[in-house]
Amino acid sequence: MQVTDPKLVIDDVSCEFDGVRALDGISLTLGRGEFVSIVGPSGCGKSTLFNVVSGLLRPTRGRVLLDGKDVTGDTGHVGYMLQKDLLLPWRTVIGNIVLGASLRHGATRRDREEAAMLAGRYGLGEYLHHYPHALSGGMRQRVAVMRTLALKADVLLLDEPFGALDAQTRLDMQMWLLAVCRDLNVTILFVTHDVDEAIFLADRVAVMTGRPGRITADIAISLPRPRGIGTLTSPGFTGFKRQALALLHGGELTAPRSVS
């Protein structure tokens, strides 16, 4: 897929563990401000790819470029969030949001003010001084998103961030994330096994298959924005879903516009 203004480039990344190939020549380019979902079955190497992009894991082969700079194997360049909220139980909501600053240079008054502003803006204003255990799953994930945003990284990696939530809360969170993305010009790589979620949120959906992990299709989701509940039942949405499901489950490729 042709990207005019590349922000994040995953260039021919392969990973081997004890001779077993987990990732096989993954290439994916994200344009500035683009939202790309990776959808695939469990065990297809999504999380391995994630660890490579975040810099936690050095790939056997290939590079990761951020703004044209080689950041392969370097951490500290991207925001990162998992299905587990990983909130620190001894820190309040605001304390958790400024964790990145605490870990880098120590949270200043300014960091806390910005965190309070961010939290207030996205529906956490009343809970600044609550401990995580007093919050529901959805609220905790919001705090985790805020913690990721507070780092001011312009590339966010989200690994099934809403995977542990119930269906209603998940939909709420997806719409909330769309609103947050519209405000802040961030580039997002979003990993999920939920086809609906992948299509609903993204500009492009990359379909991944496992053993070894490969990207088999890159589908441009040309659904209009802003998206809402209506999007989920639109004919366009259903078309993309049929296409993605067919790719995931090895069915016939009937829809056009797919690029292998």
Next chain:
Amino acid sequence: MSARRLSQHAQLVGFTIAAIALIFGVWDAVIWLFGLQPYVLPTPQSAISAVVGQWSTLAPLTWQTVKETAEGFFIGAAIGFVLAVVMSAFRPVQRLIYPALISSQAVPIVAIAAPLVILFGFGMLPKLIIVAWIVFFPVVVNVLDGLAHIDQDLVNLSRVMGARRTREFIHIHLPATLSPLFSGLKIGATYAVTGAVIGEWTASSQQGLGTYLLSANSSFNVQVVFGVTLLLTAIGILSFLLVMAVESVATPWRSRSTAPRISRPRSPQRLRGQATGSAAEPSVPAARGLASTGHEQ
């Protein structure tokens, strides 16, 4: 303090009184049932009155024993904590030291007391070593366990965030040791008194409750023996409660849903009204009561 908290405290006090009454009741019942003579088993009342009657003698001895207990406790806790941190940071050190740790607790403490006196004399030092010897073990084991169970994903998150190693230790590893540390300290606090008494029995130039217990025992003064034992028990219980009280202040997130006012930074408090005021964007779903519990302040 809310009414609910108050009633919780009242319940705690009530149960404590009932528990003590139960112990003394059983004690009295045993004497009555088996027709035991006061020189075999005195009543709890007479044991307590023996302590009260001799309080002017016992007070400095109590102070001495409490001092040994507390100082040994702090030394043992500090050594245990530092040891755990060092052991978790350097895996070879852990593998080297762990067997030694277990051996240290397998050694009968009474047996080691005599050599300690030969090594360090009859002063405070051998007693402190014995108390610390007993206290450090539950601390080191618990803290080590706490450090070993830190979520690897959390450590990864911290690395991705570009954490400095020392800051990561201060903000992620260190707070995670608090809960296990206090578990270890609670066990250590009750054992520490026993350590002080054993220390006094073998290394006694200064008088303490332990030495007094010995002399009362050899003169068959059973009321004093039981009275002093009760006193030692009370010291152990109070140490335990003291550790619990410090724990509840040091780990507020375990008992509260919001941070205590005193530990909140001031600026966000002031900004709160402003911040929530700007949440007027219609597209952002509000936090429709998603919090599971209410405020508790």
